């Protein structure tokens with residue numbers, strides 16, 4: 001508390017008289033760019049990777065896409081099960097259950113017999129995700145001289161020749177039988193580790209019969225690993241792929257907690273409170289007693305996730321199958337070396353093992369891997385290559401200057417070095433200073449380095465700029481992205497200068513660095529709207545001070561002329577019926593999606609600095625299409641044939657346009673039906689596709705759905721944008737037709753269920769309700785307004801609670 005009072009006073013005394021604002025935080029040395037640029041060019045060989053243009057980065061990343069992105073083939077489990085636990089088989093079966101795919105998936109054991117059958121299955125392509133192949137050398141195996149080479153050869157074939165996603169299920173030797181322990185020791189290095197990318201560790205969960213409490217988390221962890229493996233790769237500077245963008249993970253006013261315990265178990269009592277304030281946990285490997293044991297390190301990380309799960313309310317969802325994992329606390333995996341404010345040995349041997357530890361972090365499916373930027377260039381490059389080719393982890397390039405003050409040119413170079421020539425997703429540089437007068441140095445150097453990078457066409461990535469110690473406290477206040485913090489619930493004094501997230505937010509609020517913004521839903525007759533509850537809950541969970549209200553007017557001009565709109569505090573709005581089009585003349589910048597759809601459902605106010613003054617600019621987005629696109633892309637993943645798959649869109653209003661836009665992004669062809677066909681024809685003009693004049697199987701005009709599908713097409717999707725009262729029903733012939741059932745998406749969210757949804761559910765179709773669209777487009781709005789990940793579970797549950805009532 002003392003440090004905090006001191007800090008507030010300090011900031012008021014030092015900065016308030018000058019008038020503290022973003023403007024006063026602009027670096028004084030921006031004008032020295034050219035000079036800095038030359039210096040930085042000269043010294044920029046630090047990690048020995050040549051600069052390439054922005055375009056090259058992008059092609060490189062797309063070509064080397066994480067090989068498991070969009071993965072649709074079987075999963076392979078390698079390892080040794082215990083006699084009573086039968087861990088590999090249990091995990092395999094859990095996957096089929098969780099993906100609702102008992103029908104599609106199979107679990108096959110590769111044993112001595114039946115092998116030919118297994119390869120036939122594989123070659124016949126009947127064996128696909130979420131099927132599981134098990135290569136178990138565990139207790140149930142007869143030990144046999146050929147065992148080792150048998151397992152080695154088959155693992156190699158599956159991993160190298162087939163390119164399958166292989167997971168090593170590492171069951172602790174303490175629950176294995178004597179001969180299995182021996183076999184495991186022989187197989188571990190050259191088979192299990194060599195031929196797998198991920199690893200899950202099991203100590204004794206599932207060993208004791210009916211101890212389902214413990215086992216549940218192992219199944220969860222297995223799902224999480226597979227979800228990470230299949231996740232879209234993180235692209236540096238990417239601001240759109242919200243499932244894995246550093247821009248949101250390391251977003252504005254996000255915090256991570258540096259765990260300084262030597263045993264992760266000691267953290268358990270504090271986790272509940274800590275999770276209220278932070279967005280990620282830093283797993284400081286160098287501080288852990290067990291740092292030399294791969295099993296213990298990975299297992300410890302699993303424990304940490306397990307402790308956090310019930311409280312991980314700020315987490316953005318992690319897509320898995322057709323749902324999301326909502327209770328995952330992201331982990332930053334860090335091995336801090338001695339000369340960088342850590343404890344890991346930094347001699348040659350230490351650095352070699354440090355790189356090995358980092359690769360273990362990748363095997364554990366970490367969200368963020370902290371890579372110190374000052375070490376061996378070859379080792380660094382090979383780690384970055386491996387991460388980029390096979391994993392979805394984000395790379396945080398880091399450097400800590402301890403015990404000496406460097407000048408700003410060198411500081412800029414460090415930031416540049418940490419970008420790994422555009423391969424890092426975020427950078428973190430921590431400096432030391434001698435006097436408080438320099439406490440903006442890290443901030444300024446970070447800003448300059450970002451400008452230089454932009455001039456070189458490098459991606460715009462989150463920058464964490466800090467100064468060590470109490471003298472650097474202010475640097476933590478003005479560092480908005482992913483600030484490392486301590487927590488008030490922890491019993492020991494934090495490292496000098498460490499502040500808590502709530503201290504930092506309080507100071508930002510008091511000094512006007514963070515101001516309370518007003519948001520609203522703009523519409524007419526919107527008393528029913530659930531948006532105020534949903535966004536209110538999201539702001540509360542992320543500890544942002546903003547407010548969200550209803551603004552109910554019949555004419556959009558009443559809004560534009562209101563004090564609310566004109567106020568300095570106006571941060572943005574959700575826009576709904578009937579104002580989605582009429583608001584457009586008042587928007588300064590309309591995004592491409594909103595232009596194509598022809599309506600705006602989200603306003604964002606930005607204060608932009610130009611010609612020596614701040615100007616208010618209103619941006620207009622459309623997130624309605626995201627609300628349709630996201631759930632459907634999870635349900636349809638990888639199974640769309642853009643030649644023969646169709647979507648039928650009912651209705652021709654604004655939401656139908658968003659639906660057509662989403663369908664075009666999903667790669668299906670569109671069929672439109674509307675009572676007034678001429679309105680449907682306008683949609684077909686904008687987005688392509690065909691109009692039908694009836695939903696009956698046949699039509700005299702030759703323009704029925706059947707006619708368009710012909711013999712070859714298949715109807716994969718029906719999206720209804722009609723009101724619940726429209727009386728339009730799915731015709732019998734569609735309900736009874738052969739082939740894959742279509743998915744029915746009804747955008748109505750009140751009532752919770754509609755006649756269409758009931759019909760489809762009765763026929764056994766997959767359905768998506770309007771409530772899901774509501775929270776999915778809402779998370780999109782939240783991300784636009786706050787530039788950080790949305791608390792997915794909170795938003796979803798608030799909508800469901802209010803829709804089900």
Ligand SMILES: *[C@@H]1O[C@H](CO)[C@@H](O)[C@H](O)[C@H]1NC(C)=O
Nearest residue numbers: 184185186187188189190356
């Ligand atoms: C496996 O590799 C590790 C690390 O390289 C080594 O310490 C260990 O002795 C190896 N085990 C066997 C059985 O070869």
